[in-house]
Amino acid sequence: MHPLRRLFGYARPYRGDAWLATLYSVLNKIFDVLPEMLIGVAVDIVVNRRDSFMAKLGIADPLQQLVWLTGITIVVWLLESLFEYLYAVKWRRLAQDLQHELRQAAYGHVQALPPDFVTDARSGRLMAVMNEDVHQVERFLNTGANDLVQVFVSSLLVGGVFFVLTADLAALAFLPIPLILVGAFWFQKKLAPRYAAAREAAATVSNRLNNNLAGMATIQAYTAETFETEHVRRASDGYRARNADAIRFAAAITPVIRLAVLVGFVATLLYGGWKTLNGDLGVGTYSALVYLTQRLLWPLTRLADMTDLYQRAMASVNRVMDLLEAPLPPQPTGILPAPVRGAVDFEHVVVAYDDRHVLHGVSLQVPAGETHALVGGTGGGKTSLLKLLLGFVRPAGGRVRVDGTDVADIAPRELRRHIGYVAQDPFLTDGSIADNIAYGDSAPDAARIEAAARAAQAHGFIAALPAGYASEVGERGSRLSGGQRQRIAIARALYRDPAILVLDEATSAVDNETEAAIQTALREAARDRTTLVVAHRLSTVRHADAIHVMDAGRIVESGTHDALLARDGAYAALWRLQTGQAG
Template sequence: MSQRTQHPIAQIVGTYARPYASRFSAGIFLQLLARIPQRVPALVIGVAVDALLIGSAAYTLPLVPDAWIPTGQTAQFWFTVGLLALAVSLRGGLDWLSALLTFGATVDTIHDVRIATYDAVLGLEMGYFDDTGSGSVMSVLNNDVNNLRNLSGALTRAIMFGGQVVVAYAFMLLLNWQLALAVGLFPVVLAGGGRIYSRLLEQRYTRVREQVGSVNDRLGDAIDGISTVKAFTKEAHESRRLAAHSREYLKANWSTVRLRVGFDGFSWSLSNLTHAGLLLFGGFWVLNGPPLFFTRELTAGTLFTFLMYTKSFLAPVRAMSTDVIDAYENGHASAKRVYDTLTETRTVDADDGPDIAVTDGHVAYEDVTFSYTGDGETISGVSFDARPGELVGVVGSTGAGKSTLLKLLFRFYDPDSGTIRIDGRAIQSHSIRSVRDAIGFVSQDPFLFDGTVRENVAYAEPGADHERIVRAAKLAGAHEFITDLDAGYDTEVGERGVLLSGGQRQRIAIARAILHDPDILVFDEATSHVDNETEIRIKESFDSLAADHTTFVIAHRLSTVRDADRILVLDDGELVEEGTHEGLLDRDGIYADLWRVQVGEFDAVSESFVADGGARESGREVGR
């Protein structure tokens, strides 16, 4: 589990926004500064109403020397117009520059968070991906990282609205501090309600972000398996499954909406009651003099200014209590998921030891045991010795542990007990990066990246020249069909290599594995999804490579490893037989029965194999 924190926002901001602190600070300062000219128009209009329209007071402005103010009414009118134009222009310029600085810094910060989160995901051990759906991972990398913009926007708006409130209230205190104190009760009441609202909203948004990941998991499965969906005409079934997940998202989202609408109504009612109350109370004050314990005089112009300030005062207070809190809690829920990914402890240090020096490719397993969950052993006490240059076949029934056995060689997982050695050196004591660099790998479902044939062959060594790429392709039996493609090695393969056939993808994957000439090669069911002709070509590739590499071939089709120097037979995670094809047939054990099944001699299969096979299938734990 990852290290949890109560302050993921502070951690993310402190780490990733700090390099842009100067831009954030300058933007915030300019934004606060812009709030002063924003409040000038209401003040100037209120003074102009009393001095120019009603004539009940002299034309005076707080903090402005009387000598700066013209004396005639016409001059004072144009002075008022000039102040309004200056205030509007100054506010617009300051807000524009502030937005330029803060938005630019936000984009840079989000970029850094996305790259750091992606790097963190790439550094996680395979067990994390076994337990976490790809849709959930993508939801964090895409939706949640992007959603941090809401958090940035909420913080920016909170500062802006806070500045508006402070400046407006300061002007209100200058005009009539007694009335200002009365108006100040509104934000106190709303802040108390906002605190309760924030606590309730946080729980709901956490649930919403989790449901986004669940929906993405469902979408990813259906799109990745679209050919299977269509082949079985299961479009309606998949639609129902997505609808079920989407319904849970809808419920979580609707719970948030109901809460927000309820609090929005409360804050709207309180805001309008405050504004109406100020009009009634202030009007009475203007007409009848100071009421109750109040002592200051109140003019119509001052009341007008107060009404304008109160509206601009109440709106940001209400916005902070609804929109800002809503955006903040939404972003906070995403920040927690991003931070949990960044601090996930199931990481792999690719440089967790000295580099391993591989010279011969001698592989030895010594009493190796491993389980995925700890409940049942997937690999149990396996020992064998593969000498340099040997072609080693690994066979067994489905779920016998064939793939898992060689995943341990890559250190995708480490054994629970026992030791794996390459050239006599325990791989657990050497860096993962150097161990994997010594091994080439081709999976049963080879993954090609969207790009050209050349880019995929040279994936492990992007700087490889054309001659090396062609040599690897020839060894993999791929050069002939590549040159027949429209653009040859520069042909686009499409997403996941969809524009190529299964056999073509397989041979490009083989070329990719052997490009950097590793000492050890692993082929995991490399012929399981290809036709007989392609199987023959791939088998020829195995034979040509075996002389110079220690080669492991996990095979479902036993014909693929018939000529192997050594064949390992796994059954329920145990190494039960070992030898050559002919020797294992003479032994008349599990391998011999597997061979009879594949060549169609079903009547010759032993009864014990059939009985044990049923027991194995019903009682086997996870064996990959």
């Protein structure tokens, strides 16, 4: 489907505004063309006096004719200015409204997609779509749409006047237009893939910069500044080369169009002058036609800028629409039966990514109120089980139930509001500590915030900060240590008082002393709620009700810490590797 049709289809609620803006543009162009005709009338009055065109309308005195013409000119200019103001306001407001709507819709759509979509699509590319591409659409609506409307209307109006006054001269004046249009469409066809490639290259630059800014500490620690500067240079060179390829074509449009315009203008000048000298055409009419030839043909020189802007915008429209049309996962509407106990049951679940199986028929029951741990080497499938529970991925086979209800039938928001989730690399929003603990709560409770912080062993360091709970955490929590960020994330999970607590390496970034304190707090927090823990440090889960060892997408051992050590299997080998002890 053509990108313009895709945009019009999406912008259906704004069609009334678009039509009104178009009307203002048309009326402005009508009153913009009239002054050239009034110049011809003025010349006609001065040359023919009582035999002028206005004399035939009943105004015999030449001076009165000029007075009337002056009044008409003032009215025409005022109306032209009025409609220029109206179309500028309407088009720009439409551009602002639509870019706001597109950006909000694109971001909202991304939020409704699984988290893995952002990773697969590259966050830098998504940022380029939601910022640069949306802005490109706004630029087109700000100026390009009005230019296209006015060039079309101007051609119709001036062409109509030409054919009324002298058809043979009109034919000469219009002779270059087919060549101009064919050339413009040919350039458009050549420009479209070049601008699409340029937009992709711009997204690559954005992704590289975004990635490097996030990892600046690592870049500097490894003295990799020159290495990464070269990466950025290559990405920027790629964008520059693709943009230059498009610019070479875009820059050629104007000179070609100017040559075609010259042909039409010279034809009017010579042939119209010859007819006037022979008395076949009035002096006033000839003057008007010379001015109107410029009015007809000269705006076509802007086809270069219009084509350039149009093609950039259409490439951006396709990228934005492709994002908006990315298929959403099923959106069930079911709810969990109250009260939510938090019993979790994985029944023969299978998960595959690109035909690569990461879970092979795993079955696991976590009774309500118990703490179960998932341990094992990297790539064993532990995090995939958590993603299944959170509804981030759908099983290729089997089912996941919470309190006997299939997760596939539960609305994602309904499911997740009963789960407290702590990731290995916790996300903190750029706000205060209190904002982050009560994250997502429109009416935060200060007492609950402090209670959650105490439970997560975070109150001590928070109270020591100059602004306490009002202290800003910085972008992604940059003003806090890794352990402090982890404890804020744990406090955030506890603030929700969830029925199910999901901890994905929640103590990986804390020291031994802090870990011990957190473990004490978590044992209290886990009381009367289901807790599912992924851990590499086995010391953090030795008191769990059950520990499940995963390897290559399967559960190979299950039991308590003591029972697994007594079995002397995979868990016992991991324990000896980490502690050097037998039990």
